[in-house]
Amino acid sequence: MTHEPAQERRAATVTPYEDGPLLLRGDFEIVTPDGEHIDAGRPTVALCRCGRSRIKPFCDGTHKLIGFRAPADRQPTRPDPSDAEQL
């Protein structure tokens, strides 16, 4: 959820939404590594975080089809024991 105090402190904020994209708000610009402008088209954008969007760098909802999981907060650095098989 948005935390207004952080938005007041910073020109722009990035908010991870649980199992979903990163929302980018505020005074930002999206550019290619060469500095080319990428039109965000709106004041608040959703950036793909599952890697499967077909309109990267923006989110197109595909994360819901692939069961993408990610927390809204910082992921714990120590892997969960239940992840052991995948590591």
Place this chain on the structure above:
Amino acid sequence: MRLPEARGDLSAAVIEGLRSGQAVEVAHLPKLRDTDPLADEDLQLALTVCYELHYSGFEDVDDRWEWHPGLLALRAEMEQLFERALRALTGPQPAVGAAEIPAALTALTAEHDGPSLGRHIQSHATIEQFREFVVHRSLYQLKEADPHTFAIPRLAGRAKAALIEIQIDEYGSGRLPRMHAELFRTTMSCLGLNTEYGAYLDRLPATTLAVTNMLSMFALHRRLRAALTGQLAAFEMGSSLPNSRYANGLRRLGGDSRATLFYDEHVEADAVHEQIAAHDMCGSLVAEHPELSADVLFGAAASEALGGRASAHLLDSWAAGASSLRPVTGPGSAGRLPETQLPAGVAS
């Protein structure tokens, strides 16, 4: 828009009352029949006429009818039937905590297997079917976001801020060409359709009218504000993926980037809106008012159920080789759809 053709005694009483300027009294109206209110052509059209007085009204109706006590009393009776049917259709919703609201909304709006309007339109729909689909959506999309604006003064704090963040985008940040309703007008125009608001009202069946009526009922009653937020969240959560299919379908049929912009825009916009709606709007509303959680989920479930019924009507009609629209009445060309392929210059 002009008053539509009546579809039964109830809508005839409302329409004739408005046209003649005579008082509409509940006592003088036909008894509301015992049919499925969600599919009743007469009831849904009468409700639509009552609600449209709160949006852009009718050219041939005195604007003062919007707050006419007799008409409002009748509308209340119709709404009671409508809401009861919606609650029966969706069943009781659990009270959940604010933290569980996004997951509960996700579960309610998950894509299921089975017939999908989006997949049909992406791969199989003819240009005639695509036009019909657009006509069905036009009563809402030409006033896209307007019902939810009624909720702004009824919310507070973070839920209100979240709704406004969504609405600013819906209205193109105040730039007319980017307003979603205007993008839809462009799509209609590219398809050779009449972009005048309500031009196809006579052709829309009850299943389509019921979707917009649900929005209006939630929007015009403060009591149902939580249902409206849940409905909006469900709408946004079930939007990005189908819209990419609609865009692909229109491209397959020869639509250029101007024609498909409405759908392409919604893929990107609604991926943003769904997060804000589920977490920041509905989550914050329930955090502030835990007693509203069941209504948030009711709104989402009702939106899914009515949306599903409306889509099923299109797919069923097309599977039977029929039009999904009501037949054209009267001798004029009003309400007729073009029979041509996409006009020259639209095909890319």
